[in-house]
Amino acid sequence: MTTTHSLDLVTRDACVAADAADPLASFRSRFILPEGVIYLDGNSLGPRPVGALERAQQVIAAEWGEGLIRSWNTAGWFELPGRLGDKLAKLIGGRDGETVVTDTTSLNLFKALASAIRIQQVDQPGRRVIVTERDNFPTDIYIAEGITDFLNSVAEETGIRYEVRLIDAELTLDAALDGSTAVLALSHVNYRTGAMWDMAEVTAQAHAVGALAIWDLAHSAGAAAVNLNGADADYAVGCTYKYLNGGPGSPAFIWVNARHQERFWQPLAGWWSHAKPFDMADAYAPAGNINRFLCGTQPVTSLAMVETGLDIMLDADFTAVRVKSLQLTDLFISLVEQRCASHPLELITPRDHAARGSHVSFRHPEGYAVMSALIARGVIGDYREPEVLRFGVTPLYLGYADVWDAVEILRDILDTSAWDTSEFKTRNAVT
Numbered sequence: 001m002t003t004t005h006s007l008d009l010v011t012r013d014a015c016v017a018a019d020a021a022d023p024l025a026s027f028r029s030r031f032i033l034p035e036g037v038i039y040l041d042g043n044s045l046g047p048r049p050v051g052a053l054e055r056a057q058q059v060i061a062a063e064w065g066e067g068l069i070r071s072w073n074t075a076g077w078f079e080l081p082g083r084l085g086d087k088l089a090k091l092i093g094g095r096d097g098e099t100v101v102t103d104t105t106s107l108n109l110f111k112a113l114a115s116a117i118r119i120q121q122v123d124q125p126g127r128r129v130i131v132t133e134r135d136n137f138p139t140d141i142y143i144a145e146g147i148t149d150f151l152n153s154v155a156e157e158t159g160i161r162y163e164v165r166l167i168d169a170e171l172t173l174d175a176a177l178d179g180s181t182a183v184l185a186l187s188h189v190n191y192r193t194g195a196m197w198d199m200a201e202v203t204a205q206a207h208a209v210g211a212l213a214i215w216d217l218a219h220s221a222g223a224a225a226v227n228l229n230g231a232d233a234d235y236a237v238g239c240t241y242k243y244l245n246g247g248p249g250s251p252a253f254i255w256v257n258a259r260h261q262e263r264f265w266q267p268l269a270g271w272w273s274h275a276k277p278f279d280m281a282d283a284y285a286p287a288g289n290i291n292r293f294l295c296g297t298q299p300v301t302s303l304a305m306v307e308t309g310l311d312i313m314l315d316a317d318f319t320a321v322r323v324k325s326l327q328l329t330d331l332f333i334s335l336v337e338q339r340c341a342s343h344p345l346e347l348i349t350p351r352d353h354a355a356r357g358s359h360v361s362f363r364h365p366e367g368y369a370v371m372s373a374l375i376a377r378g379v380i381g382d383y384r385e386p387e388v389l390r391f392g393v394t395p396l397y398l399g400y401a402d403v404w405d406a407v408e409i410l411r412d413i414l415d416t417s418a419w420d421t422s423e424f425k426t427r428n429a430v431t
């Protein structure tokens with residue numbers, strides 16, 4: 001293992017001093033974290049904001065319990081997807097009226113892909129390829145394949161065929177994009193490696209061949225600088241339960257560039273996407289705004305939780321968040337390389353700051369058992385196939401000394417082979 005960072009002077013005391021000087025240190029008190037836990041999995045499920053409990057009590061006891069159905073009007077339930085969307089938009093370079101918080105990332109990706117394909121059918125007929133990455137998060141590939149499969153089955157007798165083309169070791173992005181490409185759909189930050197695409201550059205590349213660009217921000221919203229309008233992206237989707245701390249399974253978001261919003265309606269056009277849902281009209285008339293990307297009745301209790309997390313994020317100076325994120329991931333990498341040098345850990349996260357999101361991943365032949373042993377010692381990261389130890393770094397509630405302590409526990413587990421038990425090798429349903 002090579003060490004390109006020289007942090008020989010780093011000691012735990014130096015980390016503690018860095019925490020004391022940290023302009024973001026006060027944010028830690030806005031989250032609940034159990035005693036004895038170093039939480040390195042905020043990229044998978046963010047911890048609970050302190051205010052979430054009070055908000056849940058308000059929604060459940062007052063708005064639901066007392067307000068009953070009146071709360072759709074009196075508690076602002078009906079406007080929640082757009083109101084939260086406007087808040088979230090500030091973190092991703094969106095403008096008011098371009099984002100709704102709704103449904104799941106998978107469903108929102110379906111809507112975005114379907115809309116982009118409709119636009120291309122009219123603007124540039126004959127483009128029938130969705131380009132994505134073999135290394136993308138599985139749902140992103142499954143949804144793209146689901147759409148092409150559906151289109152092909154419907155058009156079976158016409159001979160028209162849609163196709164998913166995967167960028168991989170054999171096929172570079174440059175080679176994958178051509179005049180047949182309808183849509184390029186990528187994850188901004190790779191869920192496994194933490195590698196980040198240059199959104200502006202890649203979007204321009206897609207546009208240069210006439211393709212539309214859809215970005216999945218699951219691992220970058222709230223974690224890295226995102227500027228959708230600055231990059232002139234076409235669509236974006238992402239989660240709120242990861243870096244945005246909205247709670248388990250909290251609704252996702254979809255952002256649509258204003259120029260596309262009223263071109264077509266997406267096929268999951270349920271009554272909530274209607275211009276006047278409560279007219280109960282026979283004829284469908286799509287909403288003349290981003291509500292067109294809603295489907296049906298929203299999960300209000302879960303949706304309401306999203307706001308507490310967003311409000312914390314919006315109070316933070318995002319430049320400071322990104323600076324600290326890179327410092328913490330740098331520190332993590334160099335400490336592991338110094339302190340665990342004799343063990344077979346292979347960094348799979350880019351060292352280049354511009355190409356790195358906010359998590360660090362190492363391969364280890366016994367990755368699953370090592371992660372289980374870490375979790376048993378209170379260092380909660382997660383395991384991803386194949387053999388990947390994944391550590392999310394979240395600047396609002398993690399400090400420099402936390403990183404130091406986590407790496408020391410990792411070193412101890414490796415030095416003592418504490419991972420080498422049948423208990424730690426037994427797989428759980430969720431990893």
Ligand SMILES: *Cc1c(COP(=O)(O)O)cnc(C)c1O
Binds near residue numbers: 105139140187
């Ligand atoms: C976490 C994640 C998802 C999750 O999608 P759900 O519909 O919320 O289950 C999708 N895409 C990427 C890139 C992710 O990291």
